[in-house]
Amino acid sequence: MKPVNDNEQRDAAQEYASPPCLMHRFDPLTGDRVMDADVVRWRKAERERLIAARLAIPAADRSRLSQRIETWLDLALGDVSGRIVSVYWPFRGEPDLRPWLKGLEERGAVGALPVVVHRHAPLVFRSWRRDEPLEPGVWKIPVPSHGIAVTPDIVIAPVVGFDADCFRLGYGGGFYDRTLADLPRRTWIVGVGYEQQAIRTIYPQDHDVAMEMIVTESGIVSPIVTPADGS
Numbered sequence: 427m428k429p430v431n432d433n434e435q436r437d438a439a440q441e442y443a444s445p446p447c448l449m450h451r452f453d454p455l456t457g458d459r460v461m462d463a464d465v466v467r468w469r470k471a472e473r474e475r476l477i478a479a480r481l482a483i484p485a486a487d488r489s490r491l492s493q494r495i496e497t498w499l500d501l502a503l504g505d506v507s508g509r510i511v512s513v514y515w516p517f518r519g520e521p522d523l524r525p526w527l528k529g530l531e532e533r534g535a536v537g538a539l540p541v542v543v544h545r546h547a548p549l550v551f552r553s554w555r556r557d558e559p560l561e562p563g564v565w566k567i568p569v570p571s572h573g574i575a576v577t578p579d580i581v582i583a584p585v586v587g588f589d590a591d592c593f594r595l596g597y598g599g600g601f602y603d604r605t606l607a608d609l610p611r612r613t614w615i616v617g618v619g620y621e622q623q624a625i626r627t628i629y630p631q632d633h634d635v636a637m638e639m640i641v642t643e644s645g646i647v648s649p650i651v652t653p654a655d656g657s
């Protein structure tokens with residue numbers, strides 16, 4: 427083996443030892459990735475601001491904006507027949523896509539809803555058809571009582587905030603990030619929110635999964651792709 431001198435050892439240590447360890451630190455009790463304390467603080471304050479601003483939208487306006495989001499969603503997704511599509515049951519002023527969810531069956535698609543099974547675990551998706559029973563889940567968000575567990579082809583994820591690279595800020599449970607990291611790569615992940623939830627950056631971390639696109643009442647946001655040659 428080639429002997430190394432002190433400098434080479436030091437260089438090697440600087441190059442390999444510390445950064446990869448810091449980037450992948452996990453809390454041994456919860457399995458959560460450990461985030462920089464400044465980012466955690468910034469996200470908490472930003473979530474509060476964005477949720478308050480969303481709740482301040484009058485109900486009639488929210489409903490009008492939700493309808494426009496549904497129209498753009500149709501344009502973005504096209505024919506959904508044969509697909510399993512996870513939507514969500516709205517809370518805290520999120521766009522109300524329940525009419526769109528309820529119409530999926532008529533269009534030959536299967537609707538599903540996310541279910542929190544454990545605080546530090548990925549979400550499970552349960553199929554749901556209009557008029558099937560729901561029961562209060564964690565945080566009292568209704569979840570299907572009897573639906574079977576499914577793997578969606580398309581996941582519609584509500585955002586608390588989003589940036590131009592289509593990174594999504596959620597409620598801070600890390601649920602969608604954990605779940606999307608586990609889903610097959612062909613799954614379409616679409617964020618939805620109001621235009622006013624756009625922010626300059628969410629300060630994306632290693633675990634954050636970018637959405638394919640974000641749909642708002644104003645249209646469809648896709649990440650800007652820079653050509654590999656930098657032109």
Ligand SMILES: Nc1nc2c(c(=O)[nH]1)N(C=O)[C@@H](CNc1ccc(C(=O)N[C@@H](CCC(=O)O)C(=O)O)cc1)CN2
Pocket residue numbers: 514515516517520540541542549565567584596597598599600601602
């Ligand atoms: N409509 C809807 N349903 C959804 C989601 C969503 O974003 N929207 N989820 C997407 O993930 C899951 C629920 N996720 C949630 C995560 C956190 C909190 C929440 O209230 N958290 C506490 C703070 C928790 C903590 O920091 O320990 C809070 O804000 O007071 C609520 C729902 C599944 N269902």
Ligand SMILES: Nc1ncnc2c1ncn2[C@@H]1O[C@H](COP(=O)(O)OP(=O)(O)OP(=O)(O)O)[C@@H](O)[C@H]1O
Pocket residue numbers: 457458459460461469594595596597598599600601602603604607633634
């Ligand atoms: N794939 C993962 N594995 C382990 N921990 C994760 C993973 N994804 C996120 N986390 C942890 O979850 C916590 C919340 O993450 P983050 O701030 O990104 O949540 P969020 O995207 O706003 O919430 P949500 O996805 O529930 O809407 C952080 O402690 C983060 O480290």
